[in-house]
Amino acid sequence: MARRRVVIMGAAGRDFHNFNCLFRDNEDYEVVAFTATQIPDIEGRTYPASLAGSLYPKGIPIRAEQELQQIVTDNDVDEVWFSYSDVAHTYVMNIASRVIGWGPHFGVCSAVKTMIPSSKPLIAITAVRTGVGKSQTTRYVSRILKAMGKKVVAIRHPMPYGDLEKQACQRFETYEDLDRHQCTIEEREEYEPHIDNGFVVYAGVDYERILHEAEKEADVILWDGGNNDTPFYKPDLYITLVDPHRPGHELTYYPGETNLHMANLLIVNKVDTADPVKVEQVLDNCRSGNPTARIIKTRSVIRVEQPELIAGKRAVVVEDGPTLTHGGMAYGAGWFAARQAGAAEIVDARPYAVGTIAETYVKYPNAGKIVPAMGYGDEQIRDLEATINATPADVVVEGTPIELRRILSVNKPIATVTYELAEIEPGVIEEMVRAVVGG
Structure with a gap:
């Protein structure tokens, strides 16, 4: 019987994991290509x-x-499997409508059948959209576990944008590890907070190998999800964050809606800065979408180091890149912090954007006047630095989770913003963590 010819559509993450779980060493299929999108310059490589x-x-x-249609035509493709995240349901079906018209079947892979079981208790932090607060929730849970005396190891959703062989299984414990692996800004945004809190974090490409390595040194594994993707591992506690700033997205984005339906605990975050009507809308959708889950509300507590740098000044705000790009947001913690600290003006950086940052504004006009901290390569990092330096402001409000000073030479003072999770009714998260971990 001839092998079925397959294309896996992805963005250098979920696509590789689906291949590893379902297609590698499977003689019924021949994967003729991966496709790549969302992330700049990740095509033109080879999965080794x-x-x-x-x-x-x-x-x-x-x-x-x-190039998808050309690939399908040239290779007589039988099946196309969609394997990336944080896209509207209509986006997925628009692609499906084109693909099935070209001839192949179109599908999405099972969340459950691509979850690898762990020998250690495993807690997964996921979301219905990117930019809801997964990282702060992961930090919150990790501190609970640390106070319980547990050795915590985090495993981060993949971001392998370089040499895939070298990035197959990466371990980060120090800032020197980040430098050695030549991490992008996007990677640093996710890894630095774990390192700052004294935790080891793994990431890479081969997540079965990564899990086995992490289990050697962990009492508990924390899955630190990316975008709104489902976990790569089978969780003992499945936590999903929901965003009242984007009500309705919990039911209309792939695969975030799956996270809504599968969660044991639904966290409606940022209720302190959201419209109460929208909070109630999201709560109603949570109750109807997952009636067995526990549902709680949390605040995202924003703090500014040296707020006096901002008060009465012109501020250029830099936010987490993915939140402003495919996350679709027009603001983040930095924007709220600038307003709370009394900035005289939030300066529009768009007229001063250069190179790839200017291109990002064209592709994602929702970013508005805020600077997305894009840094997937050296060129983009240089363009980010040039854009910030050219913007006529008195201070940079740093709404990203990393210290820009470590990688950029900025000609303005930087006011660092932090944001941490706070339960409206404290104790629920710890109760549920203890139930699966013990102690």
Whole structure:
């Protein structure tokens, strides 16, 4: 019987995991290509033979998603599997409508069948959209576990934007590890807070291997999810964050709605800065979408180091890149912090944007006057630095989770913003953590 010819659509993360779980060493299928989108410059690579397995001695090409129809036609493709996240349901079905018109079947992979079981208690932090507060929730849970005397290891959703062989299994414990692995701004945004809190974090490409390595040194594994993707591991406690700033998205974005339905605990975050009517709308959707889950409300507590740098000054605000790009937001913690600290003006950075940052504004006009902290490569980091320095402001309000000073030379003072989770009714998260971990 001929092998079924497959294309896996992705963005250098979930696509590789789905391949590893379902297609590697599976003689019924031949994956002719991955496609890539969302992240700049990740196409044109090869998924290496060392990761692809014995059926692919030359590896698997990674091509731009724009080439999908040509790939389907040239390779007589039988099936196309959609394997990336944080997109509207209509977006997925629009692609499906085109693909099935070209001839192949179109599908999405099972969340459950791509969850690897762990020998250790595993807590997963997920969301219905990117930018809801997964990282602060992961920090909150990790502190609970640390206070219980547990050795915590975090495993982060993949961001392998470089040499895939070298990035197959990465371990980060110090800032030197970040430098050694040549981490992008996006990677640093996720890894630095764990390191600052004294925790080891793993990431990479081969998540079965990563789990086995993490289990050697952990009492508890924390899955630190990316975008609104489902966990790569089978959780003992499944936590999903919901955003009242984007009501309705919990039911209309893929695969975030799956996280809503599967969660044991639904956290409606940022209720302190959201419209109460929208909070209630989201709560209603949580109750109807997952009637067995426990549902709580939390605040995202924003603090500014040296607020006097902002008061009465012109501020340029820098926010987490993915939140402003495919997350669709027009503001984040930095914007709220600038207003709370009394900035005289939030300066529009768009007229001063250069290179790839200017291109980002064109592609994601929702970002408005805020600077997205894009830094997927050296060129983009240089453009980010040039954009910030050219913007006529008195202070940079740093709403990203990293210290920009470590990687940029900025010609203005930087006011650092932090944000931490706070339960409206304290104790629920700890109660549920203890129930699965013991102690």
